[in-house]
Amino acid sequence: MIKFDEVTKRFALGNTAVEKVSFTIDDNEFVFLVGPSGAGKTTILKLILREYLPTSGSILINDLDISSKNFHDTVMLRRSIGVVFQDFKILPDKDVFENVALSLNVVGTQRLEVKKQVKNALELVSLSKKEHVFPAQLSAGELQRVAIARAIIGDRTLLLADEPTGNLDPKTSWEIMKIFKKLEGKRTIIVATHNTDIVNSMQKRVLVMKDGLLAKDNRKGGYEL
Amino acid sequence: MKNVLISLRRTPYQTLSAFLVLFFSLFLSVALFVSLSFLYGILGYIETRPQVTVYFQTKTSEADIFKTRDELNQSGKVLSIKYISKDEAFEIYKNLNKNNPLLLEMVSADILPPSLEIFAKKPIYLPEIAEYLKKQPSVDEVQFQKDIVDRLLTLTSILRKVTLVFFTFLILMSVVVLTTTTMFKIALKKDEIELLRLLGATNFYIRKPFIFESIFLGFSASVLSFSILAGLLFYISPFLSSYLRGTPALSLNLDFYQLAVWPLNPIFLGVTLALSLLFGMGIAAIASFFATQKYLRESI
Numbered sequence: 001m002i003k004f005d006e007v008t009k010r011f012a013l014g015n016t017a018v019e020k021v022s023f024t025i026d027d028n029e030f031v032f033l034v035g036p037s038g039a040g041k042t043t044i045l046k047l048i049l050r051e052y053l054p055t056s057g058s059i060l061i062n063d064l065d066i067s068s069k070n071f072h073d074t075v076m077l078r079r080s081i082g083v084v085f086q087d088f089k090i091l092p093d094k095d096v097f098e099n100v101a102l103s104l105n106v107v108g109t110q111r112l113e114v115k116k117q118v119k120n121a122l123e124l125v126s127l128s129k130k131e132h133v134f135p136a137q138l139s140a141g142e143l144q145r146v147a148i149a150r151a152i153i154g155d156r157t158l159l160l161a162d163e164p165t166g167n168l169d170p171k172t173s174w175e176i177m178k179i180f181k182k183l184e185g186k187r188t189i190i191v192a193t194h195n196t197d198i199v200n201s202m203q204k205r206v207l208v209m210k211d212g213l214l215a216k217d218n219r220k221g222g223y224e225l
Numbered sequence: 226m227k228n229v230l231i232s233l234r235r236t237p238y239q240t241l242s243a244f245l246v247l248f249f250s251l252f253l254s255v256a257l258f259v260s261l262s263f264l265y266g267i268l269g270y271i272e273t274r275p276q277v278t279v280y281f282q283t284k285t286s287e288a289d290i291f292k293t294r295d296e297l298n299q300s301g302k303v304l305s306i307k308y309i310s311k312d313e314a315f316e317i318y319k320n321l322n323k324n325n326p327l328l329l330e331m332v333s334a335d336i337l338p339p340s341l342e343i344f345a346k347k348p349i350y351l352p353e354i355a356e357y358l359k360k361q362p363s364v365d366e367v368q369f370q371k372d373i374v375d376r377l378l379t380l381t382s383i384l385r386k387v388t389l390v391f392f393t394f395l396i397l398m399s400v401v402v403l404t405t406t407t408m409f410k411i412a413l414k415k416d417e418i419e420l421l422r423l424l425g426a427t428n429f430y431i432r433k434p435f436i437f438e439s440i441f442l443g444f445s446a447s448v449l450s451f452s453i454l455a456g457l458l459f460y461i462s463p464f465l466s467s468y469l470r471g472t473p474a475l476s477l478n479l480d481f482y483q484l485a486v487w488p489l490n491p492i493f494l495g496v497t498l499a500l501s502l503l504f505g506m507g508i509a510a511i512a513s514f515f516a517t518q519k520y521l522r523e524s525i
Contacts, residue, residue: 075425106421
């Protein structure tokens with residue numbers, strides 16, 4: 001369970017990214033985090049990943065206060081989170097297999113197990129035939145799928161996706177969302193997006209952010225810009 | 226190993242500069258170690274030769290000579306003293322001139338002086354012992370290898386100081402160059418490191434490839450510098466043999482072990498290689514550790 005309690009994040013120059021945001025997300029829940037650019041969606045994901053620490057308020061993940069300066073288990077926290085980054089963060093000098101395997105290598109998974117799990121993940125995102133292809137030879141949609149495969153592999157119980165359909169055409173965007181749909185109920189999924197069509201079609205819980213504030217928490221789904 | 230080689234190949238200039246610095250540092254260090262070992266070996270050998278020979282006046286009684294010998298023994302600076310009586314001196318004389326009957330006829334035991342052959346515990350005691358003997362009224366002449374020992378002592382002392390200064394300089398230079406090279410490589414892999422941290426990699430996981438890479442460079446540079454030096458030693462060994470003719474063996478007297486230096490032997494070469502590897506891989510590991518530590522401390 002993820003619990004935000006009156007969380008505020010202000011940056012050094014004084015601009016406020018999120019202010020007094022409170023919400024709770026249950027285990028294995030699928031949630032859309034929506035809002036226009038600059039609304040604070042990415043900041044919320046970075047706060048969960050402990051890339052940022054809140055200026056005030058608390059963030060609990062499975063009853064552990066990860067916002068505390070005394071929290072020293074960032075490595076273990078991050079090992080439980082799979083992230084699809086807005087800019088993909090795919091390493092150009094590693095092929096598809098190596099990029100996906102990184103997620104397992106950092107936790108010390110045995111080589112044979114890595115091979116097996118990477119193959120399964122690539123199959124799930126329909127990239128089995130491009131195992132040894134380098135990123136430069138992939139399309140934006142394929143790169144996004146590599147990022148998803150890397151995020152869902154292993155025992156990561158929480159999946160964060162930051163604008164996973166950001167620069168993709170509608171057809172590819174839907175293919176990406178189908179992958180998330182396959183994972184529904186198996187792990188907690190938080191997708192930050194401003195794609196209203198997808199959010200409205202999926203009919204999942206929607207947290208609407210506006211100017212750093214949580215404007216709406218719509219449990220029945222649906223959203224308008 | 227495969228990843229290490231790939232990474233080295235992708236940064237050829239940094240790899241070459243780091244390798245060359247390590248190689249020259251190690252080559253000089255190993256060469257200095259071998260030179261010092263030889264010098265200490267020669268010094269040790271000279272210490273086994275009679276270092277001070279004192280000739281007494283022919284009329285001196287054995288009791289007086291033994292009194293001087295006992296006083297020297299009690300000083301704690303003498304390793305051993307051998308007494309050569311007039312008769313023994315005459316025997317030695319006869320042996321030396323057995324092919325010259327004329328010389329044998331002219332000399333009798335009475336005119337040869339009795340003497341003491343003294344071995345000091347340390348060469349630095351020699352001048353003191355010689356001075357003491359010169360003051361004895363019954364002493365006719367004192368001979369000791371002052372010049373050779375002094376020169377050797379000065380040479381080893383200079384070489385030891387030069388080695389210390391060189392070692393310090395070489396270590397510093399190697400660490401700085403390797404640290405800079407590693408930091409440059411870290412900068413090139415900044416995105417990858419950031420991603421690894423977000424995926425939950427430990428500091429050790431991030432640091433490992435850089436340290437392995439440096440250790441590999443240290444290992445290669447050590448082996449190459451040792452191989453070249455060993456080759457040089459074998460090449461000049463005939464000249465050394467001729468120069469050291471008559472010297473049975475040279476060894477380095479460590480407190481816990483007597484390391485044979487000459488003739489060249491596998492143990493001495495093995496120790497030299499081990500020191501070279503330890504030094505090379507050690508400084509490489511330390512340098513990369515510093516570089517990664519600095520980066521990891523500064524990042525999130």
